[in-house]
Amino acid sequence: MKLDSPHKPYVHGRSDREAERLNYQASKLAGLLHHDTRYPLGSRVLEAACGVGAQTIILTKNSPEAEFISIDISPDSLVTAKLRVSHEGITNVMFRQADVYHLPFRPETFDHIFVCFLLEHLPDPLLSLKNLKDILRPGGTITVIEGDHGSALFYPDSMNAHKVIDCLVQLQREMGGNALIGRELGHLMTDAGFMNIAVSPRIVYADRNRPESVEGVKNIFIAMVEGVRELAITRGLVDTETWEKGIRDLYRTTEEDGTFCYTFIKAVGNKES
Amino acid sequence: MKLDSPHKPYVHGRSDREAERLNYQASKLAGLLHHDTRYPLGSRVLEAACGVGAQTIILTKNSPEAEFISIDISPDSLVTAKLRVSHEGITNVMFRQADVYHLPFRPETFDHIFVCFLLEHLPDPLLSLKNLKDILRPGGTITVIEGDHGSALFYPDSMNAHKVIDCLVQLQREMGGNALIGRELGHLMTDAGFMNIAVSPRIVYADRNRPESVEGVKNIFIAMVEGVRELAITRGLVDTETWEKGIRDLYRTTEEDGTFCYTFIKAVGNKES
Numbered sequence: 376m377k378l379d380s381p382h383k384p385y386v387h388g389r390s391d392r393e394a395e396r397l398n399y400q401a402s403k404l405a406g407l408l409h410h411d412t413r414y415p416l417g418s419r420v421l422e423a424a425c426g427v428g429a430q431t432i433i434l435t436k437n438s439p440e441a442e443f444i445s446i447d448i449s450p451d452s453l454v455t456a457k458l459r460v461s462h463e464g465i466t467n468v469m470f471r472q473a474d475v476y477h478l479p480f481r482p483e484t485f486d487h488i489f490v491c492f493l494l495e496h497l498p499d500p501l502l503s504l505k506n507l508k509d510i511l512r513p514g515g516t517i518t519v520i521e522g523d524h525g526s527a528l529f530y531p532d533s534m535n536a537h538k539v540i541d542c543l544v545q546l547q548r549e550m551g552g553n554a555l556i557g558r559e560l561g562h563l564m565t566d567a568g569f570m571n572i573a574v575s576p577r578i579v580y581a582d583r584n585r586p587e588s589v590e591g592v593k594n595i596f597i598a599m600v601e602g603v604r605e606l607a608i609t610r611g612l613v614d615t616e617t618w619e620k621g622i623r624d625l626y627r628t629t630e631e632d633g634t635f636c637y638t639f640i641k642a643v644g645n646k647e648s
Numbered sequence: 649m650k651l652d653s654p655h656k657p658y659v660h661g662r663s664d665r666e667a668e669r670l671n672y673q674a675s676k677l678a679g680l681l682h683h684d685t686r687y688p689l690g691s692r693v694l695e696a697a698c699g700v701g702a703q704t705i706i707l708t709k710n711s712p713e714a715e716f717i718s719i720d721i722s723p724d725s726l727v728t729a730k731l732r733v734s735h736e737g738i739t740n741v742m743f744r745q746a747d748v749y750h751l752p753f754r755p756e757t758f759d760h761i762f763v764c765f766l767l768e769h770l771p772d773p774l775l776s777l778k779n780l781k782d783i784l785r786p787g788g789t790i791t792v793i794e795g796d797h798g799s800a801l802f803y804p805d806s807m808n809a810h811k812v813i814d815c816l817v818q819l820q821r822e823m824g825g826n827a828l829i830g831r832e833l834g835h836l837m838t839d840a841g842f843m844n845i846a847v848s849p850r851i852v853y854a855d856r857n858r859p860e861s862v863e864g865v866k867n868i869f870i871a872m873v874e875g876v877r878e879l880a881i882t883r884g885l886v887d888t889e890t891w892e893k894g895i896r897d898l899y900r901t902t903e904e905d906g907t908f909c910y911t912f913i914k915a916v917g918n919k920e921s
Contacts, residue, residue: 558907
C-alpha cells in the first residue's frame, strides 16, 4: 500500500486521494498495529519505507525518546512526509531517499528496524529483509507489518466481490508484488535468518455495532480496491458490469446486517547477538 | 462440529475418534475461546448443546460457583458427557435430553446461556436463538461461539486444499447447516433481538515457532476435513486424486515454512431488561 519506485507504475497510484487514504488508514489502525511497538530512550530506529509518512507520525509519537531515520525511494513522497512531520511538531526523525536494495548505511547501524506495508510491493522481499538485517546491530529487533487480501471475510458473501479483490491481487502480482504476503511473514523472517520470531495476526472486525470500523472498511479497504478500477477493466481482468456488481457487494457488507473482517500480520524478530 | 439430531446423518459422524477430536479441540482452544467467560456464584446457566461434554468440562471448571444445565438432543452423547464430567469430579452440572426447537424450560429460567459450535449445524439458527432468548431472564447474557471455514488462510496456498475444505462446507449445507456462520453471528444476534452485542474474532495462528498450534491444525482442522472423505467422494463432490492432493497440501501447511490461520467468532449479548 506504499511506493516501491519513483517511476514504476504503482498499483495504488500516487494521487493526493491515495495519500489521504494512507493517512486515514494509519490513524485508524494505530492502536491495532502499533500498541505494542515502543522504542527506548536514545535507540536508533530505521523506518523502511515511510512513503508519505503515514506510519512515521504514529511511530515517532509513540517513542518520543528514540531517534528515527525514515527512508523512502520516492523523493516526492519524502517531501510530503517531511511536511506532515513538521506540521505535527515532530523532531525525532530524519528523512533520507533510499531503497531497501541499496541501503546507504554501514553494517549494524540501527538498534531497531520497522517495516510496514512495504514487502507486499517488492519482487524480492527475502533479499530486502536480508539487506535490512545487515544494517541491524546484533540483538536488535525488526518489526514487519503486512496485510493479506485473502483474509477478507464478509457477509453477505459474494463471488463478484471476491472477483474485484482478486483483480487487485492479480495487478499487484503483475507489478512484482504479493497482496497475500501476510501469511508468509513467518517463513520470510525465518529464511532471512532472524531469531525469536513472534508472529501475531491483528484482525479488524466491522459490523453495525462498530460504526467506526465500518467507516474504515469503506475508506480503507473498499477505496483501495476501487483505486484499480480503470487498470483492471483496461487490462481485461474483469468486465465493467462484474466490477460494478462486485464493488456494490463490497459496500453491501457495510450496511445493516453486513459484516467484514480483515487480518493484518505483525512479525517481530531479533538479529542473533 | 457437534450433534444436531440423534438419528439424522451428521456431517462429522459420531465415532469415538470424533469424540476424541472434540475433546482435544476444546482443551486446545480453552484459553482462546473461554478466557473471558466466567459466571458468578449461584447463577443458573444453560449450555445448549453440550454434545459429548467437550466444552462442558471447561465451562463448569471456569465457573465452579455457577449451576449449569447442559442439554443435548442425542442421548448417546449425553451418556458420554455424564461419564466425562463424573470422571473429572465436576458436580455443578446437570444433563437433560432436549433440543433448541423444543426447550423444556419455563420462560426466563436462566441467568445466562452458552452456545458453542451448534448454530453451524442448524437449518434455522435464528429461530433457535429466539427460543433461547425466551428462556433467558431479562438482562441475562447469551454467549455464542462458532467457526467459519472461509477464514482458513494458509501458506503455501493451494486450490486443491480449498477444494477439500469446500467439500465439507457443501456437505454441511446439504445437511441444513452452514460452515460459514461465524461471519453471521452479528446479524443473527441482532435479528433475534439481543442488545449490547459484542462480537470478537479469535484467531488461531500456527507456524513452526508454535508447534502446539501446528499440532492443533492437524488434529482439529485437517482431521475434521478428512472426516468427510468417503461422503465427499461418494457424492461426487470431488475425485479421489484431487481429494488426496488437497489433504496433502493441507498437511504441507503444517511443515517447515508453512503457516495456517483460522478465525473463530465469539458473540455476547443481553436480553433487554
